[in-house]
Amino acid sequence: MAEAVLKITENKNGSVMVLELAGEIDAHTAPILKESAEKKISEGNVKLVFNFANCTYISSAGIGVLNAILNSVKAKGGIIAVSEANKTITDTFKVMYFTKKVQLYIETAAAVKDLQ
Amino acid sequence: MNSGSFRSVTLINSLAELSRARAEVASFIDGHVPEMDASHIVLSVDEAVSNIMRHGYGENTDGVIILEMYSSDGSFKFTLSDTAPLYNPLEKISAQEEPADGAEGGFGIGVYRRFMDVRYEVSENGGNRLILKWEKNNENNESD
Numbered sequence: 001m002a003e004a005v006l007k008i009t010e011n012k013n014g015s016v017m018v019l020e021l022a023g024e025i026d027a028h029t030a031p032i033l034k035e036s037a038e039k040k041i042s043e044g045n046v047k048l049v050f051n052f053a054n055c056t057y058i059s060s061a062g063i064g065v066l067n068a069i070l071n072s073v074k075a076k077g078g079i080i081a082v083s084e085a086n087k088t089i090t091d092t093f094k095v096m097y098f099t100k101k102v103q104l105y106i107e108t109a110a111a112v113k114d115l116q
Numbered sequence: 117m118n119s120g121s122f123r124s125v126t127l128i129n130s131l132a133e134l135s136r137a138r139a140e141v142a143s144f145i146d147g148h149v150p151e152m153d154a155s156h157i158v159l160s161v162d163e164a165v166s167n168i169m170r171h172g173y174g175e176n177t178d179g180v181i182i183l184e185m186y187s188s189d190g191s192f193k194f195t196l197s198d199t200a201p202l203y204n205p206l207e208k209i210s211a212q213e214e215p216a217d218g219a220e221g222g223f224g225i226g227v228y229r230r231f232m233d234v235r236y237e238v239s240e241n242g243g244n245r246l247i248l249k250w251e252k253n254n255e256n257n258e259s260d
Contacts (some may be wrong), residue, residue, distance in 0.1 A: 002135065003133075003135050003136075004132075004133075004134065004135040005133035024135065025171070026131070026134045026135065026138075026162060026166065027131045027134060027166040028131035028132050028134055028135070059134075059159060059162050059163060059166065059223075059224070060163055060166075060223030060224035060227060061166065061224075063223055064215075064219065064220035064221055064222075064223055065220060067142065067215060067217070067218060067219060067220065067223075068218055068219070068220045070126075070217075070218070071217055071218030072218075087152075088151075088152075088155045091152060091156075092155075092159060093153060095156075095159075095230070096215070096223045097214045097215065097225055100214075101217075112150060
């Protein structure tokens with residue numbers, strides 16, 4: 001059985017950085033997400049949208065990274081949002097109370113528009 | 117229902133094994149529980165295994181986790197046995213505790229305690245044994 005893989009591509013829309021996540025986010029791949037997001041923040045991006053359209057799984061390790069990133073960008077006056085999460089991932093966000101902290105969008109374009 | 121089914125999987129202490137653990141659990145329960153319950157079961161076992169790897173064994177690459185899966189009359193039981201230093205995760209956090217702002221950890225144990233009946237015990241060989249049981253009539257299940 002192959003280990004989980006996570007690929008991240010970036011797409012800048014005005015002042016909003018969209019990180020498109022493809023694969024699974026578990027304790028094995030969460031550090032990839034953390035490194036990528038922290039790099040974008042260090043480059044001055046504090047408005048981040050995480051596009052989950054091609055992401056099939058997230059565990060607490062991934063949500064923990066997002067929670068830390070949220071804190072980091074908020075300290076710099078920024079914000080994060082989640083878009084296009086499937087039913088299972090949306091449920092996981094709810095189970096871990098993350099929907100209290102971050103807005104989930106059906107469409108990435110709507111998230112980008114709101115964060116501009 | 118695959119009444120009386122049993123499967124045992126040996127996982128080495130590597131986070132790369134988590135994907136295999138999830139696939140084994142998903143395969144074992146496939147078709148026997150509603151979709152969202154299946155998702156909760158897979159997530160719960162993933163969180164428990166991950167917790168053992170990260171906080172129990174840590175850098176000990178010789179560590180092994182035995183995942184045993186049982187099904188009987190609409191219930192599933194998952195037993196995780198390891199030989200890491202004794203650690204009872206149930207003493208650490210409740211099922212309803214909400215993680216603090218910015219916290220990277222502390223989410224997982226609450227999740228599997230919410231969806232599963234969880235018991236911890238010291239095994240006969242002095243290691244840890246975590247037992248997660250999913251019942252069809254659990255109040256948090258989709259199938260209710």
